[in-house]
Amino acid sequence: RGSCASDSSDSVISTGSETDSQLYKVILLGEHGVGKSSLARVFGGVEDGSHDCDEAGNTYDRSIVVDEEEASILLFDVWEQDNSQWIKEQCMKMGDAYIIVYSVTDKSSFEKASELRIQLRRARQSENIPIILVGNKSDLVRSREVSVDEGSACAVVFDCKFIETSASLHHNVQALFEGIVRQIRLRKDSKEE
Numbered sequence: 001r002g003s004c005a006s007d008s009s010d011s012v013i014s015t016g017s018e019t020d021s022q023l024y025k026v027i028l029l030g031e032h033g034v035g036k037s038s039l040a041r042v043f044g045g046v047e048d049g050s051h052d053c054d055e056a057g058n059t060y061d062r063s064i065v066v067d068e069e070e071a072s073i074l075l076f077d078v079w080e081q082d083n084s085q086w087i088k089e090q091c092m093k094m095g096d097a098y099i100i101v102y103s104v105t106d107k108s109s110f111e112k113a114s115e116l117r118i119q120l121r122r123a124r125q126s127e128n129i130p131i132i133l134v135g136n137k138s139d140l141v142r143s144r145e146v147s148v149d150e151g152s153a154c155a156v157v158f159d160c161k162f163i164e165t166s167a168s169l170h171h172n173v174q175a176l177f178e179g180i181v182r183q184i185r186l187r188k189d190s191k192e193e
């Protein structure tokens with residue numbers, strides 16, 4: 001009794017995923033300037049004011065508790081890094097979940113978001129990957145070009161979740177990441193049935 005070898009003695013349903021650690025790779029996609037890095041910094045708990053790390057790609061590693069269970073997120077803000085096609089291809093392959101960001105003040109970034117959704121569907125055809133469409137900069141009321149209704153209608157068409165955020169005001173950023181964790185868990189559970 002008390003041997004450390006008995007740690008995993010309870011019956012594991014053999015789905016081949018016994019190393020199913022709770023580390024989720026989440027990838028930020030979206031046009032330049034929509035607020036990907038800002039959202040990532042808020043998520044990573046990095047204080048604002050340091051925009052010097054703007055060009056380089058960054059990853060953020062953080063654990064959050066969602067529905068009383070901890071989840072670790074590895075957030076990749078590398079989509080625009082070096083403007084590299086190779087990196088973009090890797091991004092499309094490696095994510096457990098995706099955040100497609102547009103700015104509510106920029107209609108063309110909204111159209112780009114649709115393109116990215118289509119690209120992603122193509123890259124990961126048979127998989128049912130969690131995707132959240134994010135309308136960022138909701139604080140800029142006067143320069144809004146994309147309504148909440150347009151955003152959520154687009155999400156319905158694309159069969160993904162939708163949320164509006166403001167990285168500047170930290171509004172809904174926590175909710176965004178909680179939503180991702182819940183979505184990933186839902187898909188996992190339904191796979192393991």
Ligand code: GDP
Nearest residue numbers: 032033034035036037038136137140166167168
């Ligand atoms: P990225 O190119 O997608 O990484 O976008 P950035 O995070 O670098 O943001 C581009 C610009 O938009 C920066 O000047 C940010 O300060 C600004 N920005 C980002 N998020 C918001 C937001 O929620 N509200 C407002 N007002 N500005 C934002």
Ligand code: MG
Nearest residue numbers: 036037054080
């Ligand atoms: Mg950036």
